[in-house]
């Protein structure tokens with residue numbers, strides 16, 4: 001894999017949000033040029049709040065426009081709960097971001113089908129079909145290619161619903177996989193698999209706050225990261241310079257090397 005993941009550290013979350021906006025818009029423009037739409041996968045957890053701060057800010061002119069009507073939003077992982085449950089990643093994104101987008105320019109949002117909540121295999125199959133319809137369009141395609149995946153990093157190094165050392169990290173065929181034993185509640189979820197994540201055109205992690213410091217240090221500084229099979233480190237290794245980390249100084253405090261200057 002070419003190069004190393006980019007680690008961008010900013011003094012505070014508002015600065016991070018401004019730079020993240022510029023980055024997402026550049027991925028948006030590339031996606032629209034490539035195929036007329038912007039196909040983005042988003043995580044839950046702390047990400048929707050920071051993303052909303054980035055994307056709901058008024059445009060500063062020039063090319064700084066979020067073209068919501070061109071966005072197709074998918075979920076990088078989702079919990080097997082109703083869509084109006086506060087644990088639902090869709091619910092969190094809706095509350096923080098989707099409900100605040102002006103009604104004349106709404107994105108297309110692909111949720112799980114809540115009819116299949118009682119069976120995570122069926123739920124993963126249903127969401128897989130959603131991806132097939134959008135990315136394969138009747139052709140045989142080995143893997144979907146997201147224009148951008150916006151991911152979180154849990155304090156244990158998990159991303160999406162891929163957890164350290166979990167057997168799902170070995171999944172090589174499925175695009176979407178069920179999980180029934182997530183160590184972080186709720187236990188029943190579905191997730192994009194590692195091959196899908198590392199196949200994206202761009203991957204961006206967003207992680208802020210002191211409670212992310214130890215794991216980010218481990219991911220970027222120590223030799224233990226791969227032995228421990230930390231999902232975030234595996235994504236870094238599978239994507240190289242296509243991967244960018246947007247972190248604040250509190251989260252990056254333990255990293256002494258590898259930080260890059262963000263320019264766009």
Ligand SMILES: O=C1O[C@H](COP(=O)(O)O)[C@@H](O)[C@H](O)[C@H]1O
Nearest residue numbers: 043044045046047152153154160
């Ligand atoms: O359970 C989850 O956690 C991760 C990380 O969340 P964070 O609050 O530590 O940012 C999140 O990315 C994932 O989508 C979610 O299901």
